């Protein structure tokens with residue numbers, strides 16, 4: 427093994443072992459490149475973990491294999507990403523033949539465990555998209571596989587790298603409101619972004635674990651990291667009252683629907699070349715319909731979600747997720763023994779200019795390099811004093827700029843070896859964030875609070891560990 431490759435792999439291992447060590451220690455560009463394979467060539471795999479890696483970091487890495495169960499999408503992905511590597515529909519064959527250093531997992535959520543476990547067993551480091559997995563049994567199997575392996579697992583939590591949420595972390599870390607006692611966190615998905623989950627595989631629990639896992643894993647990871655303690659107990663309510671069986675009419679899918687004119691949610695996939703190339707042109711291989719009816723009967727996830735979480739350090743969290751809001755945005759408030767922090771992003775009523783909700787969703791998902799910057803406030807209000815406003819420079823592109831910063835932290839060299847905000851996430855972070863969502867699901871099903879410690883062999887700690 428060459429010296430630079432050894433350094434990279436060592437740094438991946440160190441990252442997962444201690445969240446204070448980011449990947450950026452990589453000494454790149456000298457000898458052999460890092461060999462990467464990717465499984466799951468859908469929208470996230472081809473863009474963020476595919477084309478973007480090739481465009482930005484080709485001096486230090488190369489793709490040696492792509493894998494997907496859909497051969498048509500796989501062929502399209504190769505061209506879109508811009509690589510000449512071999513393609514496979516069999517994951518194990520890909521690993522045996524291409525011998526990668528690092529496997530990137532961007533398949534449907536319910537299958538992540540399969541590739542993480544096999545990848546670790548076959549002697550590779552693994553980087554998985556969120557969520558780590560979708561239920562507690564798969565979660566424990568991943569924890570066991572990681573313990574048995576000398577290779578490491580990274581979870582790609584991009585939200586921590588958004589400068590605005592990093593600033594919130596800094597304020598909490600600096601003890602600006604004393605000891606944290608309670609948190610309110612509310613996330614509103616609009617009728618473009620929220621609706622999109624109900625059209626896709628995400629609409630069934632068996633594929634995405636419900637939005638409690640697929641979506642809220644982002645939020646619970648932020649909360650665990652901000653609160654800096656482990657979740658201990660979860661009580662939740664949730665229901666499906668808007669999408670799925672509640673719709674006034676149904677069609678096979680938007681393209682062929684008789685209710686195109688009446689349905690506020692009608693979405694013309696044929697207008698998007700990218701969606702046609704990725705999904706519609708490859709329906710013949712797996713039957714996956716990307717513009718499925720969001721009022722179909724089989725949808726079994728919740729569209730309103732509310733939970734209380736008690737943390738081991740006694741912080742109490744009130745959380746909600748709404749999926750059919752006229753606006754997209756979020757609010758958080760932290761109460762401490764010495765004051766309060768309030769933060770929010772994208773709430774249009776606080777802005778002077780009108781925000782186009784469809785354009786907002788597109789900008790957020792975009793991986794283009796053009797970034798439009800804005801200044802967003804965080805309020806820090808100490809008890810008995812006037813409040814202060816902390817202004818933060820933000821962008822909308824690629825999850826608030828978090829996408830780019832996450833990858834730069836892995837693949838670009840910087841002077842600092844230690845991240846002062848502990849943003850790199852390892853297996854424990856991945857597990858703790860999905861376990862809250864899994865507990866919330868179980869709480870709704872059983873009508874009682876669920877202990878996080880009962881779901882796996884991870885024991886909740888007062889001070890968050892990585």
Ligand SMILES: NC(=O)c1ccc[n+]([C@@H]2O[C@H](COP(=O)([O-])OP(=O)(O)OC[C@H]3O[C@@H](n4cnc5c(N)ncnc54)[C@H](O)[C@@H]3O)[C@@H](O)[C@H]2O)c1
Pocket residue numbers: 465466467468469470471493494495496499532533534535537555556557582584640825
């Ligand atoms: N961090 C983020 O902000 C973010 C954003 C979008 C998606 N994601 C994650 O990325 C992953 C992919 O999401 P997406 O939106 O690209 O979905 P997608 O449906 O576009 O792509 C999923 C791909 O996985 C393939 N696949 C499914 N099962 C497979 C299997 N058993 N073996 C091989 N391939 C398989 C499908 O054919 C498809 O090509 C998900 O886990 C999602 O949670 C993360």
